[in-house]
Amino acid sequence: MGLSIAQKIISEHLIEGEMIPGSEIAIRIDHTLTQDATGTLAYLQFEAMGVPRVRTKRSVSYVDHNTLQTGPENADDHAYLQSVAAKYGIYFSRPGNGICHQVHLERFAVPGETLLGSDSHTPTAGGIGMLGIGAGGLDVAAAMAGEPFYLPMPRICLVRLVGTLPKWVSAKDVILELLRILSVKGGVGKIIEYGGKGVESLSVTDRATIANMGAELGATSSIFPSDEITRRFMSAQQRSSEWREIHADADAQYDQVIEINLDKLEPMIARPHMPDNVCRVVEVEGTKVDQVAIGSCTNSSLRDLMVVASILRGKTVHPKVSLVVSPGSRQVLEMIARNGALADLIRAGARILECACGPCIGMGQAPRTNGVSIRTFNRNFEGRSGTKSAQVYLASPETAAACALFGEITDPRKLGDLPVLQIPEEYSVDDSMIVAPSERPESVEIVRGPNIKPLPEAEPLPESLRGHILLKVGDNITTDHIMPAGSKVLPLRSNIPAISEYVFSTIDPDFSKRAKQYGGGFILAGENYGQGSSREHAALAPMYLGVRAVIAKSFARIHRQNLVNFGILPLLLVDATDYDRLEQLDEIEICDVAKALREGNAYLRVVSRTHGQVINVRHDLSRRERDVVLAGGRLNYIRNTQR
């Protein structure tokens, strides 16, 4: 039987297990990436593993999230990251050099290889035919230490693209359409693989836009073929020697096939407050707009910024709209500066921000109260922009530029003739802001600022768990709900005791106080608990507050793994309707839980001490994961197995 692209890459990297969907496999990791908001923890964990030098082919540490620097904390973290990188053999991409996924695509990604990143949008590298997977920092640290990455073998979903995109419709509209079809949980447990003739009309950065937002489907990864277009992109980046052709076999089998006819696609938009709340732009036309934000790892390539600049050339943004632009990388910024597109943006009234995540993660540019913000980003979760009442929409650069001009949601097809773009044959290549690791690592001193606190230690799992349901939440709770980001909280990423004060603060400001008062307890949740960001703080900070299990209808992949990594038991309701039989503050007991994990029993009984009822739950942990939870987390587990 023929293989798909993802199956080929997995089989070339398979260390343990069989490629049977759902069963645990272990794969070798070639590249890792970290960013500064997750990187400090990842490297603290890496240091705790006692490995002298990274064992990957290439590891890169990016600084792109915490660049607002409203106090010393971020800069302290950056200094720590730079010193760790120098000592342990990691490339360090300096602040201002760009967003990790964009820079990795430009300068490092290699078709056919594997990339594990402590950021959920790591699958962006799928645009070049690399298998990129997002994970918690601890998994990335383990990969740097030479450990394989464990995951359930994903099912493969082929998205066959036919036709070509009409005028004013672009890559973002393709992925928004897929989100409309599949929803934010439609990709869980799957790799989304793209094929069909339509792929040939998409550039590498278009493909990266689509692969990037596969994270919003909950997919494990997304991947495109590596073809002549890929070769040309890599050659323009002076990296043609790293190119390799990869296609799916003609007789490859897929678990699911979806066809999207590009000819029929229209400009699409995701309405507040979920990336799958998608409709056609025409359906919301006329809505007044206060802010337009162009950038993020989804849509900040040279092509995207040039499209926006050419739409705005010779015009002025609407007087009621604040237009902010954050280029994806220094390469993009330098090139638009040289070709005049930056001048067009400035003349049109754009506020130019640095090459970083910026407003995407609430680091500045929070919209006004009840403000409508149209963003080319990938997430519009409530409050993520920094303004709880803001109405954030997600759209293509073309649609965003049209909105900026007209001051209301506008279908870009109203703009008339499509601008003709001159994308150069050669990109401007300058890696001077990427610092190579030290050749004398023994002489490098690690710099630790006062905000970098030691990692909290987890205890092995007790025989039984007893406590209160500290919080009951509904479906699709994001890690932004569990552990908010933004300019106030992000500087605390290296300080778990301090950041734990903010756990669930946007849902229930008293959560952390209550957790402490009850000495820990449980969370009860609906479907797809923990979707979104890979931040392991969403597991580590609850662990610090004494949360020992989460009972849910289903979990998102990365967060489930992070829970296991920090010794929190992810439990599934056997009968989803039992969700209604448990309430916040009920006192429950999960009996003989450690024995059940040791003996491999998947089913457990939750006894409600408040109502006397018994509810059946189960876990879907592999043998290894059971041992990790029993040990009180992966760090303890690694230490135990090293002894």
Ligand code: MIC
């Ligand atoms: C995000 O887009 O939510 C982030 C910020 O990039 C996160 C990582 C983090 O929380 O630091 C992600 O996507 O994993």
Ligand code: SF4
């Ligand atoms: Fe940065 Fe936003 Fe991309 Fe996350 S989604 S990596 S915050 S640009």
